[in-house]
Amino acid sequence: MAAAIKQFGPAGALFVQEGNLKRAVSILVGDGSYPTGGYSIPPNTWGAFGMLNVFGMDCIGSNLVASVRGCIWDNVANKLILMAPSGAEVANATPLTALQLIIEVWGR
Numbered sequence: 001m002a003a004a005i006k007q008f009g010p011a012g013a014l015f016v017q018e019g020n021l022k023r024a025v026s027i028l029v030g031d032g033s034y035p036t037g038g039y040s041i042p043p044n045t046w047g048a049f050g051m052l053n054v055f056g057m058d059c060i061g062s063n064l065v066a067s068v069r070g071c072i073w074d075n076v077a078n079k080l081i082l083m084a085p086s087g088a089e090v091a092n093a094t095p096l097t098a099l100q101l102i103i104e105v106w107g108r
Contacts, residue, residue, distance in 0.1 A: 002031055002039065002040070003028055003029060003030055003031050003039040003080075003096075004028070004029045004031075005026050005027070005028055005029075005041065005045055006026065006027040006028075006029055007026060007027075015046075015049045020108060021106060021107075021108065022046075022049060022050065022051045022106070022107055022108060023104065023105065023106050024046045024049060024051060024104075024105045025060070025102065025103070025104050025105070026046075026102075026103055026105065027100055027101065027102055027103070028080065028099070028100070028101040028103050029099065029100055029101075030065070030068075030095075030096025030097055030098065030099030030100075030101070031096060031097060032095050032096075032097050033092075033093045033094070033095065034082060034090050034091070034092065034093065034094040034095075034096050035092065036089070036092040037074075037077070037079055037081065037089075038072075038074060038077070038079035038080050038081035038082065038089075039079060039080045039082075040077075040078060040079050041054070041057075041078055041079065041080055042078065043078055043107075046105060046107065051105070051107040051108065052107070052108065053107050053108050054073070054075065054078070054105055054106070054107040055075060055106050055107050055108070056073055056075065056105070056106045056107075057071070057073035057080060057103055057104065057105050057106070058071070058073070058103065058104050059071040059101055059102070059103055060102050060103065060104045061101075061102035062099065062100060062101045062102060063098070063099065063100045065096060065098050065099045066085075067084055067085075067090055067091075067094050067096070068082050068083070068084065068090060068096065068099055068101070069083055069084060069085045070082075070083040071083060071101065071103070080103070082096075082101075
């Protein structure tokens with residue numbers, strides 16, 4: 001099973017366009033086995049809003065699952081890497097079913 005992207009709020013993702021830059025806020029829901037290297041997120045995940053390329057992503061809130069304290073977006077591999085409190089990547093196969101991470105995404 002892979003992590004899922006849920007829309008933020010009752011009306012869908014919070015989405016804003018600022019000139020040529022688009023921004024969306026969504027919720028990433030963890031799964032039962034975190035993969036080494038991060039969760040793959042296709043660049044067209046927010047395609048319904050016209051955002052076909054993701055330039056950056058940031059974690060702006062979470063329910064503070066003990067094993068996750070932040071994230072890094074790998075824009076080459078299109079992966080969201082989750083960071084442990086130690087500063088290292090979350091260990092492979094860590095169960096994150098309770099994780100709900102609010103992410104802010106920038107792209108075009």
